[in-house]
Amino acid sequence: MVLIFLFSGIQAYAVDPEVPDSEEAISAGQSIFNANCKTCHRLDQKLIGPALRGVTDRRELAWIKQFITNSQVLVQGGDADAVALFKEFNNTVMPAHDFLSDGDLTNLLSYIEFGDKVDPAAAAAAAGAEGGEAASSGGGIPNEYLTIILVVLVIVLVLVLVVLGLIVSVLTKYMNKNDDLDEDDKAFINQKTDYKGIFKSDGMIIIVTAIVLAFVVKTAINGLYTVGVQQGYAPSQPIAYSHELHAGQYEIPCQYCHTGVEIGKSANIPSANICMNCHMHIQNVEGKDGISPEIAKIYDAVDNNKPIEWVRVHNLPDLAYFNHSQHVVVGGVECQTCHGPVEEMEVVSQYSALTMGWCIDCHRNTEIDTQGNEYYDKLVQLHSESSNDALKVKDIGGLECAKCHY
Ligand code: HEC
Ligand code: HEC
Ligand code: HEC
Ligand code: HEC
Ligand code: HEC
Ligand code: HEC
Structure with a gap:
């Protein structure tokens, strides 16, 4: 074969x-x-x-x-x-x-x-497995696969039950044709299963309750985990790009790649063309020959005009509004205050919790840098009439629901 x-x-x-x-x-x-x-x-x-x-x-x-x-x-x-x-x-x-x-x-x-x-079948399976791995952050058997396995198991069980039922009915018919049996035996063969009794029995009620309970507890635990998993979330990326090497060792400014931070809401992930500015000429780390397979992936993306599918690390829910330039330019907050020492990270991980409490805490405690900003002069004056505290983000509306929620 x-x-x-x-x-x-x-x-x-x-x-x-x-x-x-x-x-x-x-x-x-x-x-x-x-x-x-x-x-x-x-x-x-x-x-x-x-x-x-x-x-x-x-x-x-x-x-x-x-x-x-x-x-x-x-x-x-x-x-x-x-x-x-x-x-x-x-x-x-x-x-x-x-x-x-x-x-x-x-x-x-x-x-x-x-x-x-x-072997086409094996290749498809391998590709499928990779996709699943990427989708689930944890490693181990991806969740979707567990679900599929469970569904298949249930289907198999039902099939087994059906086949058993068929066998029983065939056997019953066959035995009834057999004249050697006395009345007792016939009664035994033809007895009806008392389904009602089974459903009402204590055993059944305990089993069903246990299954429902287990399901509820598992869902709750899963929910709790997704709350905790975000901080420190560091998915593996399609290209082994390192911030430690680029932003740390070679001191490339964050803004060179994240072009949006100073002009708008989103920081932007650089396109492969920005990588090519340098990697047109740099094909490997010093001391190695040929093209690095990781850098070959950049060429592949540019040649085939397809984007590199970076996995998103930070992700606020849609209901919250966050603007980079407001914080980086107007607020003068450093990237590292929110993102941690990215220039030391081989793989980016989520440094802050990104919860509402995190935003609010900072707004309560952070003084606004009003030096040389005429816009704030009036506010500072108004503020100092009513309070001895320095002007903080909370005082300019940093705690108002509508500032962060649409
Ligand atoms: C040479 C280009 C380049 C430079 C310079 C660079 N980055 Fe990045 N950055 C990337 C790429 C590509 C990604 C997406 C892949 C990844 O997450 O590693 C990324 C991802 C990130 C993320 C995670 C984004 C997400 O998905 O949530 C943060 C945060 C970040 N960079 C911050 C910084 C900071 C801070 C600096 C400066 C200290 C910096 N970057 C410098 C290219 C760059
Ligand atoms: C400003 C120049 C510059 C830019 C832009 C740049 N790189 Fe690099 N990259 C370098 C340098 C320099 C090295 C290290 C070469 C060495 O160590 O000799 C490097 C090394 C690498 C390596 C390591 C190769 C290996 O074999 O280990 C990868 C992967 C890489 N870069 C990916 C990227 C990606 C992806 C982007 C775009 C998001 C990017 N680079 C943008 C300059 C750059
Ligand atoms: C640095 C990248 C690179 C390396 C290394 C390389 N090739 Fe190529 N190869 C190419 C490119 C690009 C082409 C397309 C033609 C061109 O641009 O000259 C090509 C074309 C070919 C072709 C012609 C294919 C066709 O369809 O007619 C053959 C055969 C080939 N390569 C074999 C090899 C073999 C064997 C090796 C190793 C001993 C090798 N190449 C190493 C880049 C490379
Ligand atoms: C006040 C906190 C804060 C500061 C300062 C900050 N960021 Fe962010 N950053 C965030 C939050 C929150 C998100 C998630 C935004 C979202 O999901 O909409 C984010 C997301 C990102 C992303 C993912 C892409 C995006 O725009 O959603 C990158 C890349 C990034 N930041 C880079 C930077 C760089 C580079 C700097 C410094 C120049 C910086 N950030 C400064 C809080 C901050
Ligand atoms: C590290 C401190 C820090 C964190 C964390 C932070 N902010 Fe801010 N935020 C500031 C500062 C400083 C300003 C004031 C900028 C200015 O001078 O207008 C500000 C201003 C704002 C404003 C404008 C307020 C106004 O009245 O104009 C909004 C909206 C805002 N932040 C949203 C967020 C959201 C959403 C988060 C969480 C995802 C967040 N911030 C996390 C420091 C922070
Ligand atoms: C400084 C910004 C900021 C302010 C001010 C703010 N929120 Fe939020 N809020 C957020 C962020 C960011 C999230 C998403 C947090 C998360 O996903 O854990 C959030 C989430 C929520 C949620 C959803 C909670 C959940 O578990 O999904 C509700 C409801 C909410 N906020 C209501 C309010 C109300 C009401 C106010 C006014 C009293 C308010 N927020 C003020 C930033 C803010």
């Missing part, structure tokens, strides 16, 4: 007699591929370069080997295919690999055509 499957997979490609499909060739090719090509290529997926499987169908063997050895020789020599490909990939230069022997190249092609055959 497995053999047939593998075989049919191989048959799907017009096998070039010069590309061996032996285990040794494939695994030798795989290690060369991983060392030299993997940063830019996948077998079945476009990355920085094209997906490679099937290339021996598209092109002449000699052409491929020449291209891998030094693609620029072909491009500059005006080879039509090479020039078209080079243009299609925005003039990205594929590095030369003139250190590879002819045997190496042949093994590479074996791996490219026959290696890592993906």
Whole structure:
């Protein structure tokens, strides 16, 4: 069965007699591929370069080997295919690999055509599992999966009950045809189950109550957890981008990427183009060769014009209104007061509780910086007539419901 499957997979490609499909060739090719090509290529997926499987169908063997050895020789020599490909990939230069022997190249092609055959069902399952993982913050078995498993279990149980019922009725019919049985036996076979009695029995009532109670308690606990989980929430992100490296070590100002903080409500998460300002030139951390797979993801996003799907960390409910520029520019509050030492964070986590009490506490205690702000002069004067305290956010309406709620 497995053999047939593998075989049919191989048959799907017009096998070039010069590309061996032996285990040794494939695994030798795989290690060369991983060392030299993997940063830019996948077998079945476009990355920085094209997906490679099937290339021996598209092109002449000699052409491929020449291209891998030094693609620029072909491009500059005006080879039509090479020039078209080079243009299609925005003039990205594929590095030369003139250190590879002819045997190496042949093994590479074996791996490219026959290696890592993906079983579509397994791939779909893996992709599904990844999606579920991303959706649930905790790790372990994602909640949606538990629900699905439970539903399946219930369905199976019901099916078993139905089948058992069928068997009982068939057996009953069969036994009734049997003339050897005396009256007692017949009465036993034909007895009706007393469903009413079962439902009213103490046992049943206890079981049902217990199930309902367990359900209520579980829901309540889940609810409590979601209240607590927010603070310290640090989801893993699609790219291993580090604030510690960028904002800490390289001292890139927060506003360089979070362009909205000074002009409006939202701080903005930078688009891949902002990353490209630098990563056009920086392809890896110092001391490493090739393209970092994490940075390759930025190229992938830009090339395919799809946004990087960062997972949101901070999220106020819709009923609350918060404005960054009001706090950062007018209020002069530092990012770190609310977000903590982001420049030391490898992965961003939610530092503050973000509850109403948190906002209100700060508004009660924070003095307004009125120095050199004419707008506040009048307010300060009015305020000092009625109170000895400094002017605080609460005194300018920072506790009014409508300021924070629509
Ligand atoms: C730095 C990124 C990079 C690396 C590393 C790289 N390639 Fe490429 N490759 C490309 C790009 C980009 C193209 C598209 C053509 C172009 O821009 O020159 C390409 C094109 C190709 C093609 C032509 C595909 C076609 O559809 O005709 C082959 C074959 C190929 N690469 C094989 C390899 C092999 C084998 C290795 C490793 C030994 C490798 N490449 C390493 C970027 C890379
Ligand atoms: C080079 C670009 C860059 C710089 C500089 C930068 N950030 Fe970020 N920031 C990002 C990206 C990308 C994300 C989304 C991914 C993540 O959460 O790590 C992010 C996420 C955040 C978040 C979480 C947003 C959410 O989803 O709720 C906060 C808070 C934040 N940054 C604060 C800061 C602060 C404070 C600074 C300066 C000390 C800073 N950032 C500097 C790129 C940057
Ligand atoms: C102002 C320049 C600049 C910007 C903008 C920038 N980076 Fe970087 N990035 C760097 C530097 C510098 C390094 C470290 C290089 C080194 O250590 O040699 C780096 C390293 C990285 C690394 C680590 C690579 C590895 O192999 O570990 C990742 C991932 C990364 N950046 C992602 C991003 C993302 C995503 C963005 C956009 C949100 C971004 N960068 C924006 C300058 C920048
Ligand atoms: C007074 C507290 C406070 C200060 C100061 C503050 N933030 Fe925020 N930040 C928040 C809150 C609250 C949210 C959640 C907003 C929401 O969900 O609507 C947030 C969300 C964010 C986000 C996620 C995207 C968004 O706009 O919702 C980023 C990025 C961010 N802040 C960066 C910064 C940076 C950079 C600074 C400093 C320049 C800063 N913040 C200063 C409280 C603050
Ligand atoms: C670290 C302290 C701090 C925290 C936390 C904080 N604020 Fe503020 N907030 C201020 C300061 C300071 C001002 C005054 C700015 C000014 O001078 O107008 C302000 C002003 C405001 C105003 C304008 C009030 C007015 O009368 O004009 C609103 C609305 C507001 N904050 C909403 C929020 C919300 C919503 C939260 C919680 C999600 C929050 N703030 C958390 C410090 C804080
Ligand atoms: C400084 C800003 C601020 C002020 C002033 C404020 N709130 Fe809120 N309120 C919030 C924030 C932020 C949340 C969301 C907190 C959370 O999700 O835990 C919230 C949540 C709520 C909720 C929903 C609670 C829940 O559990 O979902 C209610 C109801 C509410 N506020 C009523 C009021 C009333 C009434 C007032 C006036 C007396 C008021 N708020 C004043 C910021 C404020």
